[in-house]
Amino acid sequence: MDLGAGTSSLDAMVAGGEPRGSSVYSRLHNPTVARFEEALATLEGAEVAVAFASGMAALTACLLAHVGPGGHVVACRPLYGGSDHLLTSGLLGIEVTWTTPDEVHAAVRPDTAMVLIETPANPTLDLWDIASLVEQAGRVPVLVDSTFATPVLQQPLSHGARWVLHSGTKFLGGHGDVLAGVVATDREAAAALRQVRLVTGGVLHPLAGYLLHRGLQTLPVRVRAAQAGAQALAERLTADPAVARVWFPGLDGADPQGLLGRQLAGPGCVLSFELSGGYEAANRLVQALRLITPAVSLGSTDTLIQHPAALTHRVLSDEARAEAGIRPGMLRLSVGLEAVDDLWADLSVGLAAVRRRAPSIARPVA
Ligand code: PLP
Numbered sequence: 474m475d476l477g478a479g480t481s482s483l484d485a486m487v488a489g490g491e492p493r494g495s496s497v498y499s500r501l502h503n504p505t506v507a508r509f510e511e512a513l514a515t516l517e518g519a520e521v522a523v524a525f526a527s528g529m530a531a532l533t534a535c536l537l538a539h540v541g542p543g544g545h546v547v548a549c550r551p552l553y554g555g556s557d558h559l560l561t562s563g564l565l566g567i568e569v570t571w572t573t574p575d576e577v578h579a580a581v582r583p584d585t586a587m588v589l590i591e592t593p594a595n596p597t598l599d600l601w602d603i604a605s606l607v608e609q610a611g612r613v614p615v616l617v618d619s620t621f622a623t624p625v626l627q628q629p630l631s632h633g634a635r636w637v638l639h640s641g642t643k644f645l646g647g648h649g650d651v652l653a654g655v656v657a658t659d660r661e662a663a664a665a666l667r668q669v670r671l672v673t674g675g676v677l678h679p680l681a682g683y684l685l686h687r688g689l690q691t692l693p694v695r696v697r698a699a700q701a702g703a704q705a706l707a708e709r710l711t712a713d714p715a716v717a718r719v720w721f722p723g724l725d726g727a728d729p730q731g732l733l734g735r736q737l738a739g740p741g742c743v744l745s746f747e748l749s750g751g752y753e754a755a756n757r758l759v760q761a762l763r764l765i766t767p768a769v770s771l772g773s774t775d776t777l778i779q780h781p782a783a784l785t786h787r788v789l790s791d792e793a794r795a796e797a798g799i800r801p802g803m804l805r806l807s808v809g810l811e812a813v814d815d816l817w818a819d820l821s822v823g824l825a826a827v828r829r830r831a832p833s834i835a836r837p838v839a
Contacts, residue, residue, distance in 0.1 A: 486671060489664025500674050506682035510655070512689055513645070516624035517637050519657035523666040524682065528620065528640025529555050530675030531654030533565070535616055535636055537673070538665035540586040542566030547580045547613070548589040549573060551597050551797035553640075554786035556618065560589075561793065571796070574601045578609040591618040592627075593737070596745045596781040596805040597798045598720045600732045607633030614662075620644070620772075625696045626738045635662060641681075643772030644742070647688040647695050651681040695774070695810065699742035702776075702816065703808040707744045709817055715754065715827045717802065720745040742808045743771055745781070750827055751802040755780055757830060758804065758823035764811065765819050771807030776816055778806050 482493040486501045496502040506524050514522040525531040536559070540546055545568045548560055560569040572580040577588055588610040592601040598621070607615050614635035619627050623644045629637040639645055641653030654677075656666055670676060677685075700723075707721035722728050723740030733740060748754035759767050759778060768777040769784050779785060781799045789797065808816070 486667070489666075489668045499679070500676050501671055503676070503679045503682065505679040505686070506677045509677075509682045509686040509689075512686055513624070513639075513655050514657050516628075516689070517657035518628050518630055519637070520660045521663040522655050522657040523663050523670060524641070524677040524685075525654035525656070525670060526675045526677055527652045528553075528618075528638070528642060528654035529559065530670075530673075531638055531640075531656050532556055532559060532618075534666050534669040534673070534675060535587070535638065535656060536560075536565050536567055538669045539614070539636075539662065540565075540567050544568070544586045545570070545582055545584050546587045546589055547572060547577055547585055547610075549577070549594075549601065550793065551594045551599070551786070551799065552589070552591050552618065553595045553620075554781070554788050556589075556591070557786070557793065557797070558788045561789075571793075574606055577606055578611070581610060581613050585613045588613055588615045589618075590615070591620070592629075593621040593722060593741055593743070595621060596720075596743075596785065596803065598722055598727075598741070598743065598745060599798075600722055600728055600730065600737060602730050602732060603629050603632035603634055603736060621741055621743055622737055623692060623696055623772075625693045626741060627736060630657065632736060635659065641677075641685050642770060644692065644696065645688055645772075646681070646685050647692065647772060647774065648684075649768075649770060649773035649775060649777075651684045651688075653677055653681050653685055655685075696739075696742060698810055699808045700739050702811075702813045703742045703744050703806075704740060705813045706806065706808060706816060706820065707746075710744070710746045710820070713824055715748055715750065715824050716746050717749040718747040743805065744808070745803055745805045747800050748802040748804070748827060750830070752780075752782070754827045754830070755802050755804050757826050758820075761823040761826035762819050763822070764815055765806070771805070773807065774810045776807065776809040776811055778804055781805055 617629035721744035
C-alpha cells in the first residue's frame, strides 16, 4: 500500500473533510456511520450531517466548534436539563444569556455566536417560532434541538436555522437501545464539527450507526402511531380531576402561534401533565404503574414516564427550574406503540391510587 494515500486521506479529515479513499482509523471515519449521516442529512434537507456518541457530545461539539471559550450564547428555557447544565456550569468557558423567545433580539450582543432553542421543548412542549427567532437573531446563527419533533414533523433548516440537533438516542434509534447524537448543517459548519469530533473522540459506534440507519426506515410509521396515542392520552388526562394541567401541542389552546401545520406537521409523541397533589401524588402514580416504564429517556417503542424535577432537570437550580416551567407535580410521558386502551388502563390505576390518598380531589359521587 502506498503510504501517501493514507497521509492525504488523513490530511483531508484533519481539515474537517471527507476521507480520500482510506478511512485510516475508526475515530476519523466509518462508512456505516457515514451512511446514517447521509440519510439524516437528506431527511433534514441539509448538505451534510455529523453523528456523535450522544446528543450531549453533539451539543458539546457545536459549542466548542462554533462558540468556544469566552464566547457568548443566547438560549431560551426550557432546554433538556443536561443541555441547560452544560451552558450554566461554565464548563466550556461559555457565557450564556437566558431569555424568552420574544426577547432574543434584545439579548443578542456583538460577540454572540449562537442562539440555542429546543422546540418542542423538554419537558413543557413549548413551541417556538423558528423563523421569527432567526429573524430576531439577525447575523447570529440559530441552533434548534429538534429531538422531540424528528425530521418527520419538522425541518428547522427550512425555517432558517443553521444547525438542527437530535439526540439520536430517542426517536431516531427508536427502540431504546442506542446512545447517539447528530447535527445536520451546511458543509462549512460540518467541517468544524468533524474537526472537534476527531480530536475529542465523541464518535458514534458503527453498530449504533447501523441501528440508527435501520431505525429511520420505520421512523414515520412509529411517529404517526405514537402521536395518535399521545393525542388520545392527553385528552383523557385533561378530563381527569386529579390532573391540574396537561402540556401537549395537540390540545385546544396549546398552540397560540398557530405553528402546528406551519412549522410542525403534528403534535408529536411526548406530553407532560401535572398532578394537583404535587410530588407525592406523582410518586404514587408512578409506583402504581405496571405497563408504562419509569425511565428517563423518550422516543422508544415502550411508553416511558419520568419526573423532570427529580431526574432529567434535577441538576438545575430551583430558580432555573421554576423559570423553565418545571413543577413538582409534573410527569413527562413519552408514548410508545402499545395499545392506547392498555396505556390508559395503566394510567387509570395510577390516577385511582392518587385519588385514594387525596379525598379533596376525588371524583364527585353521582
Ligand atoms: N436534547 C434533548 C431534547 C434531550 O431530551 C436529550 C436527552 O434526554 C438530549 C438532547 C441529550 O441527548 P443524549 O442523552 O443522547 O446525550
